[in-house]
Amino acid sequence: MISTPLEQFTISSIIPLHIGKYYFSFTNSSLYLFLAIGTAGLLFHFVTQNGGFLVPSRWQSLVEMIYEFVRSLIQEQIGAKGRKYFPIVFTLFVFLLFTNLIGMIPYSFTATSHLAVTFGLSLSLFIAITIIGFQIHGLHFFSFLLPKGAPLILAPLLVVLELVSYCFRAISLGVRLFANMMAGHTLVKILSGFAWTMLSVGGALSVASVLPFAVVFALTGLEIGVACLQAYVFTILICIYLNDAINLH
Amino acid sequence: MKSLSKPYILLYIVLAFCVASSKHILIYNEETLVLICFFGFIFAIKHYFGDTLTASIQERGDTIHDELNQSYITQIHQDLSIRDQYKQIIPVSQVLSVFSASLVEQSESTQKLAEYSLKHQIDSQISKMYTHLYKLQQSFPQKLQKKIHDNVLPNIQQSLALNKKPIDFIKNSKNKLKAKDFA
Numbered sequence: 001m002i003s004t005p006l007e008q009f010t011i012s013s014i015i016p017l018h019i020g021k022y023y024f025s026f027t028n029s030s031l032y033l034f035l036a037i038g039t040a041g042l043l044f045h046f047v048t049q050n051g052g053f054l055v056p057s058r059w060q061s062l063v064e065m066i067y068e069f070v071r072s073l074i075q076e077q078i079g080a081k082g083r084k085y086f087p088i089v090f091t092l093f094v095f096l097l098f099t100n101l102i103g104m105i106p107y108s109f110t111a112t113s114h115l116a117v118t119f120g121l122s123l124s125l126f127i128a129i130t131i132i133g134f135q136i137h138g139l140h141f142f143s144f145l146l147p148k149g150a151p152l153i154l155a156p157l158l159v160v161l162e163l164v165s166y167c168f169r170a171i172s173l174g175v176r177l178f179a180n181m182m183a184g185h186t187l188v189k190i191l192s193g194f195a196w197t198m199l200s201v202g203g204a205l206s207v208a209s210v211l212p213f214a215v216v217f218a219l220t221g222l223e224i225g226v227a228c229l230q231a232y233v234f235t236i237l238i239c240i241y242l243n244d245a246i247n248l249h
Numbered sequence: 250m251k252s253l254s255k256p257y258i259l260l261y262i263v264l265a266f267c268v269a270s271s272k273h274i275l276i277y278n279e280e281t282l283v284l285i286c287f288f289g290f291i292f293a294i295k296h297y298f299g300d301t302l303t304a305s306i307q308e309r310g311d312t313i314h315d316e317l318n319q320s321y322i323t324q325i326h327q328d329l330s331i332r333d334q335y336k337q338i339i340p341v342s343q344v345l346s347v348f349s350a351s352l353v354e355q356s357e358s359t360q361k362l363a364e365y366s367l368k369h370q371i372d373s374q375i376s377k378m379y380t381h382l383y384k385l386q387q388s389f390p391q392k393l394q395k396k397i398h399d400n401v402l403p404n405i406q407q408s409l410a411l412n413k414k415p416i417d418f419i420k421n422s423k424n425k426l427k428a429k430d431f432a
Contacts, residue, residue, distance in 0.1 A: 206267040221294075
């Protein structure tokens with residue numbers, strides 16, 4: 001029986017728990033979120049045990065490279081003022097990277113292919129960045145809505161546009177990650193469905209199924225790249241938004 | 250019997266897989282194909298790029314190892330040079346300590362000599378002053394008597410002759426007794 005390409009995104013309760021009409025079940029999404037966090041945590045724990053080696057091992061080198069990458073990202077985007085936000089940015093990057101990569105394993109679940117996860121993350125970070133902006137600049141933070149050098153006559157229109165653009169950041173950030181993950185996995189599923197159907201039919205079509213199979217093979221590589229890239233894009237956009245909040249213009 | 254090359258083995262596996270799938274000998278779903286693709290991709294990356302990736306990570310570790318070694322060697326050389334400089338400085342410091350000890354002795358003796366000479370000088374000055382005062386004391390009554398005879402008595406005699414008070418004559422006298430007369 002052929003399953004639909006969207007069946008892979010179904011959330012199923014592993015430990016059902018509901019209080020009234022509210023559900024607090026432990027689902028497959030929760031399981032894979034915990035798995036991603038646990039994998040990342042274990043990797044960092046074993047690599048940094050007893051302070052790590054002075055001459056790093058391969059895994060320690062990998063972890064150090066991720067650390068240096070995020071640190072250089074913050075340094076370039078925000079500068080010295082951004083150092084205190086390094087823990088949250090690093091955690092975000094590692095969380096998204098591991099969640100996306102674990103989702104690439106067949107028969108697993110991609111937690112970031114759900115808008116609830118990505119939008120929840122982007123909205124909460126957006127609210128936090130806005131609060132940081134108001135904490136640092138007070139009401140002067142509203143000057144961000146009027147770009148530097150803009151003529152005052154256009155101010156009423158520009159402020160509204162900039163406000164909509166600013167608020168839309170939270171939506172675009174979450175939707176970008178969700179759409180990339182969902183579309184990629186759906187495409188892989190559709191093409192593998194083609195290959196399976198052609199193999200099942202037999203004859204010349206089963207030999208011709210090598211073509212969609214090769215495309216799926218290439219798409220697997222592309223999707224692994226997209227998984228890493230989307231984690232990077234999400235993180236760098238958060239750094240850019242933080243820079244806007246801290247340094248305004 | 251010729252051994253089969255890898256491409257031919259792969260071709261036969263694919264064909265066998267196609268036939269087994271079409272005849273429903275192998276039963277699976279499309280996710281299994283994704284699984285095969287995934288592990289095939291991982292295997293291909295490991296086979297073609299595994300050594301490169303391992304070498305680049307190892308190179309990073311080797312660079313850190315070399316830098317550490319270099320820093321240890323530099324530190325050892327610095328410590329050895331400091332030890333050699335210290336060895337050179339030790340005799341100089343010993344000479345300086347002997348010299349300072351002798352300086353201290355000399356300064357102490359000089360101080361004692363200075364104290365002694367100062368004390369002696371002060372003593373001699375005081376004794377001179379005492380001698381002078383003693384002589385003054387000894388000569389004072391005789392000088393006073395002489396001065397009284399020279400200066401006061403004529404005034405008294407004159408006052409008695411003129412029937413006036415002697416004290417008025419003494420006060421208005423030109424030959425008054427002064428302290429310098431007894432120096």
